[in-house]
Amino acid sequence: MHQRVARGGPAPGGYWAAPSAELFARLRSGPEGLSSAQAADRQSEVGPNELGEERRLSRLRVLWNQIRSPLLLLLLFAAAISAVTGEWVDAVIVLVIVGATVGIGYSREYSAQAAAAALRARVKTRANVLRDGESKQLPIEEVVPGDVVLLAAGSLVPADGVVLEAADCHVSEAVLTGESFPVEKEAGVAPRDAPLSRRRNCVFLGTNVRSGTARCLVVATGTSTEFGAIARRLSLRPPETEFDRGIRRFGTLLTSAMLLMVLLVFVAHMFRGRPPVETLLFSVALAVGLSPELLPAILGVNLARGAEVMARHGVLVRRLNAIENLGSMDVLCTDKTGTLTEGVVQVEGAYDPKGSTADEVLELAAVNAALETGLPSPLDDAILRARRPDLRRLRKRAEIPFDFVRKRVSVVVEGPDGVRLITKGAFHHVLDVSGRLADGTPLGAEERAALERRHDEWSGRGIRVIAVASRTMGAKDEVRREDEEDLAFTGFVTFLDRPKEGVAESIGALARLGVSVKVITGDTRLVAEHVAGLVGLPSGRVLTGTDLDELHDEALWHAAERTDLFVEVDPNQKERIILSLKKMGHVVGFLGDGVNDAPAMHAADTSLSVAGAVDVAREAADFVLLERHLDVIRRGIEEGRRTFANTLKYVLTTTSANLGNMASMAAASLFLPFLPLSAGQILLNNFLSDIPAVGLAGDAVDPELTERPRRWNMRFIGRFMVEFGVLSSAFDLVTFAVLLGAFHAVAETFRTGWFVESLLTELVVALVVRTRRPFFRSKPGRVLLLSTLVLVPATFAIPFVPHAGVLGFVPLPAPMLVALAGITVLYVIATELLKRWFYRPGR
DSSP: OOEEOOOOOOOOTTGGGSOHHHHHHHHTOOTTOBOHHHHHHHHHHHOOSOSSOEEOOOHHHHHHHHHTOHHHHHHHHHHHHHHHTTOHHHHHHHHHHHHHHHHHHHHHHHHHHHHHHHHHHTTOOEEEEEETTEEEEEEGGGOOTTOEEEEETTOBOOSEEEEEEEEEEEEEOHHHHOOOSOEEEOSSOOOTTOOGGGOTTEEOTTOEEEEEEEEEEEEEOGGGSHHHHHHHHSOOOOOOOHHHHHHHHHHHHHHHHHHHHHHHHHHHHHHTTOOHHHHHHHHHHHHHHHSOTTHHHHHHHHHHHHHHHHHHTTEEESSTTHHHHHHHOOEEEEOSTTTTBOSOOEEEEEEOTTSOBOHHHHHHHHHHHHHOOSSOOHHHHHHHHHOOOOOTTOEEEEEEOOOTTTOEEEEEEEETTEEEEEEEEEHHHHHHTEEEETTSOBOOHHHHHHHHHHHHHHHHTTOEEEEEEEEEOOOOSOOOGGGOOSEEEEEEEEEEOOBOTTHHHHHHHHHHTTOEEEEEOSSOHHHHHHHHHHHTOOOSSEEEHHHHHHSOHHHHHHHHHHOSEEESOOHHHHHHHHHHHHHTTOOEEEEOOSGGGHHHHHHSSEEEEETTSOHHHHHHOSEEESSOOHHHHHHHHHHHHHHHHHHHHHHHHIIIIIHHHHHHHHHHHHHSSSOSSOHHHHHHHHHHHHHHHHGGGGOOOOGGGGSSOOOOOHHHHHHHHHHHHHHHHHHHHHHHHIIIIISOOOHHHHHHHHHHHHHHHHHHHHHHHTOSSOGGGSOOOHHHHHHHHHHHHHHHHGGGSTTGGGGTOOOOOHHHHHHHHHHHHHHHHHHHHHHHHHTOTTO
16 A cells, blocks of 8 residues: 655745745755756655645555445454354355455445546646746646745645745735735745744745735745644544535434344343344344445445546536535526636727727737736737737836736836836726826816716626726836826727527526526626626626625625625625525535635535636635536536435435334344344345445436435435335235244244345335336336346245255245245335325425
């Protein structure tokens, strides 16, 4: 078994207070980073850049997962007792069943884990690292102390480091400090006693860059980072999902029933003077018969199969247990751009302040777009597709990068006409720093109102608008945000982003699945309402970011539920909306791909991103979409519901037949002069009845089971367990009466007859309870059907096979076999009738 332990490279003491030259010397590095050979040597010394063990897929570990099951250990204990007391036949039977159970579980779980590992490998996070003097995209696990990493808006910080250079770099450190506002980073040194929140010259693993760029020297990796120190102090585990919680509660319920029944049977038999070893083996076998020992394997296969199917449909699963949450989702929150619309923006036109076509405005916007750095923008791409500026006579002197507060970006260029600051960005944010029009007219109230009207007119037609402004300025060594003032408002650039083909149909399909779509966007109200109308979304209730700030939490809980469009919102407000919807009992999904979506994705029950999203969004996501379209999400939701439905089928099958049979057996053992089944026969019965259950993972699912969101309902499972278990026990009593009263069966004949009837009922009931329809109107999966068709005749044949006497079986007379078959048919009919009553409307 191979595993790697993430030791992590330790940071030099007080590194934040040391100048960069000293750190280069201590880390044996330089401004151009490390060579590949140096990095490889260093990684062999400090280990991979991980917070914990990287457990590679291992056949031995998968095998151990099967063997260490408490139920199997219980069986091995029973086999050892049998061997010590000379009951070799029982010991061999138990060991054969253990071997077969382990083999089946191992083969299915290993293939499931291999498939899941392959999917996870497709969405590995990478960092931009200088190696051999060149910028390379490397998995973050390969980052080592001494590396120089390049950060830009949207990057996850891959390790702890010291800033060497920074341009308006703001980093969100909420994960470490709880501070919601991004911190500006700059090169330099900090006091040696500076707390983590005051080390403005440092970046830390797990934080994310909100704006600007930076070049940093890595000083610590893995568990030696600040984030790693927290991980060592805390037991880091993902929060328990509703799916995990449901499985745990079901296991607790069944285990409690199992222990109570087994304890009562063991004590009662000992009082009656039964042989201790025989009683112990019978009690252990009873416990195994009651337990859903294949549930972990069925669950693992179900989730892995669901992940594979979803991958074929364009959805990569990063967290398997989130599949059920996707199926349970009843509210999907998404941005407008790229989901409802094409996301490929085209320039519609460039206009001066009076609304006339102006080529100069497009030229200035193109110069700004060509020279700015930081987070790539589809608006910049559209501008540069429409116009390629002539940069040969221009020299870039400085930049004020885009951030989510200013919502604009400025570049300072030097050309034949001197030094000029060119700004473009959101209309209102550019207008706020403009003092005059391009022709020199002061921007008074009348002029501002005219610009507002023109902006609103375009926005009302679904056209995206940005503004361009500029001013001449003297040569300066350093340019700051404060220089964005008294600009000349030059004009507008307008864009079109058409609705995606088929998106209206996808929204309708989601609505039929019980999933409502809510749009959360930073765009203006007019744009959002126009697009919503085009794609068929209701837009009667709209909340703006300003409205959200005025609502207290309780008021927002109710308002969010009734609202379809949230417009002009900031990242923190997105998170607040998600939490409000969850408060009202909804299972909320969030689709995001930007830096500003990460907080909301963390808050959602299930989060989705796209393959081209920034690192922060992909890391926060449970699912990564290979194609950004609502129809892809619809297919994922349906597969999540199929996965949950097939898991629930195994739960219901186990509780309906096994519980009733084992309860009948326990009761009968107290009154019969002999045990109703031997321990070996119970285990063989349990093993054979579980073979078709493996096929439930790939079973067909009736369409009505995917039409609405479904969640774990322990009350429903409890009622099902009691009502169908009582029916199973009633037919067991009928079988006892027929065997003893009509056929006067002795011990061996009784055991053989009841073994046949018990196994038959467990096999056929799976075909009945797997669907809410009449069983003959719902086609089961191929594996389930074929295995059942093979095992039913095999059950009748078991008493007649050679050496069946070793297992305690004897040949049965033909009339008895006919009677047992008749009881089974009646049981199927009664189960079908009970199912109709159980699922009757209004219950």
